[in-house]
Amino acid sequence: MPEPIEQRVRALASQSVGRACFFAALAIWCVMIGLIADPLQSTKAGAILTMMAACVLLLKAGRVLHVSYRKTEVWLLLNRQIELRPEQAQRLITGTLREIYLRYAVYAMAMAVGFWCFALLLWLMPGSWENGVVHQAVGFVTGRHREIEAFRTMP
Incomplete structure (x- = not known):
């Protein structure tokens, strides 16, 4: 049908x-x-x-x-x-x-x-995600967060 x-x-x-x-x-x-x-x-x-x-x-x-x-x-x-x-x-x-x-x-x-x-x-409630996720994500995405910070603090 x-x-x-x-x-x-x-x-x-x-x-x-x-x-x-x-x-x-x-x-x-x-x-x-x-x-x-x-x-x-x-x-x-x-x-x-x-x-x-x-x-x-x-x-x-x-x-x-x-x-x-x-x-x-x-x-x-x-x-x-x-x-x-x-x-x-x-x-x-x-x-x-x-x-x-x-x-x-x-x-x-x-x-x-x-x-x-x-x-x-x-x-x-910005404190629950602001400090952890944002900064961690930047380091994770670039993979070079520590190297960039070390370069910035060079004399």
Whole structure:
């Protein structure tokens, strides 16, 4: 028994938006790993970038109803074949995409709030990570911390 077209469109829309969000999350993760020497800055950068991703998803959700369904990735994933009239296909595909964009925007905002809460926690208790991790990470990353300090103290 073939699955109803609504379920297929929902699955393909979720796959399409989820893939894009995964790549955005991967980019945010790379930025955060790049700033790992300063956990507070890393967390704040993750929060800001995640909020930006949520804003992009909200903009896409607002704009998708005004875009032709034939210009969406869901249409391409359906192999450009659907047994509906164009008006029904437009309403089904763009409505489903809007719903999925909004769902992922809520997920992104929840992650951003989590990052902001963690950043606040790090900011409120700076002594627990400031002296140990930051200085140790600099020496670990360069591997030449002692040699640099010895060179600086030379007469």
